[in-house]
Amino acid sequence: MPVREEILERLNSATKSQNVDRPAKPTLSEITLNREQMIQRFESELSGRTGVLYQAGDKEDALRILLDIITAEGLKSFVASSEKIHGVDIASLGSKNGLSVTIPKDLADRDSLRDAAFAADAGITSADFAVAETGTLGLIFNHNHPRLLSIAPPLHIAIMSVKDLYPVYENVMEIVFKDTKKIPSQFSFITGPSATSDIQGIEFKGMHGPKKVFVIMIMQE
């Protein structure tokens, strides 16, 4: 008998446990947050992880903020998920500001993408969702948005719309996993920069993933 069948048979032939009804699912305190409170909560959680939130009035404001971050951090080269992210003209960083911007669509193959992502100073990506509960971003990865952009470079800048801010993870999961046929090949929750406390319990940021995370939240809907 094939291994699979053997294992399943052993499990199936075991005495059945009695399954009991689940108790009521406990409520989370975040569920009642209004937008104002969500933004506040998102910000305090994110900054607690050393992430930084900028609220941009509109997409032009967002571009200005982006340029400020780039100047402050001394960034020169980027990988960006697309030429326009939530309307923000990322391509102009290259064309107008003389910075090096690589868009994955323009790359021939996986190896070129890997080279670009690992070489870039920062990854600029959209964030599809944000969760106030813990200052978390939700990113769908697909052909429009490769995975490496937000994990390989030492800095991650995420651009999002305030309308995609939700109180708790479940709100987001409901949307992303609603249609089983449309579930993305990868969906990730990202909360602040990469970190570890594996040595002596002393925490530091930027173990393998980004050391810094910036979130630009566009308030205009």
Place this chain on the structure above:
Amino acid sequence: MKVSLFIPCTVDIMMPEIGVAAHTLLSNLGMQTIYHKEQTCCGQPLFNAGCRDEAKRVAKHFIEVFGEDECIVSPAGSCVCMVKYHYPELLEDEPSWHKRACGLAGRIHELSQYIVDVLKVTDVGAKYTGKVAYHESCHVLRGLNISDQPKKLIAGVEGAQFVEFDNSTACCGFGGEFAIGYPEISEAMVRDKAANFIKSGADVLLLCEPGCLLNISGYLHRNHPQKTARHLASFLADNLKKV
């Protein structure tokens, strides 16, 4: 009202004064105490060691001895746990014994819980001038969910000042065969317990578990002889106001 005393083996042999104290307290509260002389032990040491056949034998004897009693009270939380929760498990495969064990489970009480919850008494008429700390034994606290009751009895002692101490709910390191089989680990645990008690400035450490008492007082006697631990029942009985 009648109350049948279950005096555990450790109390019977090593600390009979705790049994006397339990009898005194209950009598004072108007209870008629019964003591079945055939009683010996609940079998917990055997059960914990893994000797289930032997433990079964002892459990059956216990059920025979106490089987008819409406109300059984004992000054030892772990023994009450043994009877309440492990007797039915132990006798699972013998339906008539199992039934008797289940019946018994509902009729056995730990002493402080009995006095406070059933007799509705928190002031037993004791007086003590000094600071008192309370160690929350594992089976009393986590096994039987008893915590308020001993504290209420302590609060009811005229003049006694209740003092909190660090990690009062941590295990003292007794664990029966554990203290003998893993002495260094046990020592590390009881050392912490003693240190926290002493740090609190309390004059005496009270508890509701004879096993913990043997462990903690044995350690204190060797290492900090000026400090004492006592069973709550002994403490209350010895400090009763003279009428």
Place this chain on the structure above:
Amino acid sequence: MHSHVNKFIETAREELKNEPSQMFLLMVSLGAPILRQIGMSSFPDIAAAESYSRAIRADVIARLPELLEEFEKNAKARGAKVLWAQNAAEANNIILDIANRGDVSYVMKGKSMITEEIGLNDHLIKNGVEVFETDLGEVITQNLNLHPFHLVGPAINVPPEKISEVFLKKGLIKKASTDPVELGGGARKYLRDKFRNLQMGIVGVNMAVAETGTIINVENEGNIRLIKSSPKTLVAIMSLEKVVPTIKDAIYMTRMLTRNCTGQKITSYVSMDTGPKKPDEQDGPKELFIIILDNGRSEIYRDFKTREILKCIRCGACLNTCPVYTKIGGYPYGATYCGPVGQVLTPMLAGIESTADLYRACTLCGMCKQICPAGIDHPSLLLSYRARQIAIKNQKGKKTMQSRGENAMAGLISLGMSHGWLWNFGLKITRPLMNSLAKDGYIGNIPMGAQGWFGCRDLRAIPSKTFHETWNDLPSLPEPSGNASKKEDS
């Protein structure tokens, strides 16, 4: 599974004297409960939150085979290759096979206890495939060849000097340092190119979602995300109890996992993969292999009593609250899993007969059971192992505990405990014997057995009368109202 439980007592003794270990354990025992409390504070009703996660895990156990089949079906529908492995050897060979077919010279791994349990690294290395651990704690334990000190922080106790020494030797750093940031930075740099050029990655699975065929990993460092993004081939290996029914259950359990584990509300990354990458995607695995591993779990499942061990979500909360673990750390447990989870799991994987210390070095204090978000009753399991050990010994004619002498003791004691007159008689004989050793009312040591007690404790001398013997002399005490209450024999 490899285990060195036979060195439990010896290693425990060493660890009790090891200052850096003791310092960490103190930090863990003091800090962890506070962190957990903070992490759980989002739930207005913590008890309700715990009940719910326990119910989810109980549901998984009740429907395990059905959920596994559902998971497999949905994962395959999305293009994942689902393979089943009976035991360590099979799983190791499947993975080696995949590596050989891809002609890879090295693999990179996320922290995965199941891979440690099966000894995957050794198998791959022996067969010519280099293995790079990537989780910093694992990088350290791999290089120093250590067992894990803690479920979640396997090298958290290791002094930076030791790390510096080995990192210098292996070329992870260019000059010695005791700064964790520099040491971590060295590991990051060392592994960077390897991530970029990676052809095959191996990860464990925190949760496998039956409803959607999704595998979920939680991490803080980002190594798992890199491993799931960079190479063309990804192997995810899970023991069969990692399945959860729905995506909603999964996210709920993720909250409970992180908050019970380190107190963090959530880890930096929670990545959820459903099948390999789609054809037009530029990164992510082309081939996703999911290995469902048994390695003794189906037997654990078939045993109705031990089945609940499979509820474990590997959060490590039990370690943090265990009064024994927080005195001795992970090394004495001698296996992949330490603390209470190790105590309940390892005997079932490595055998009852060789793991006695794991289920006997426990005071049954119940802290683990109280905190477990999965609802495991560790003390009850340990008690059952003790009984099994005795039953095995009886069967083999070896009879209880250590020796025939102790067996005779147990029998005698139970006989004494079953007959009041024998009890009292036995006492009358033992009492003077014991008390002959007493000084000033206390016994400081006895020549026969139970030496462990007297190492740090005295024992009050046995009183001249037992309670049995005192009963008849007890006065009937007058009630406050003046009516004499009665005491009654029977």
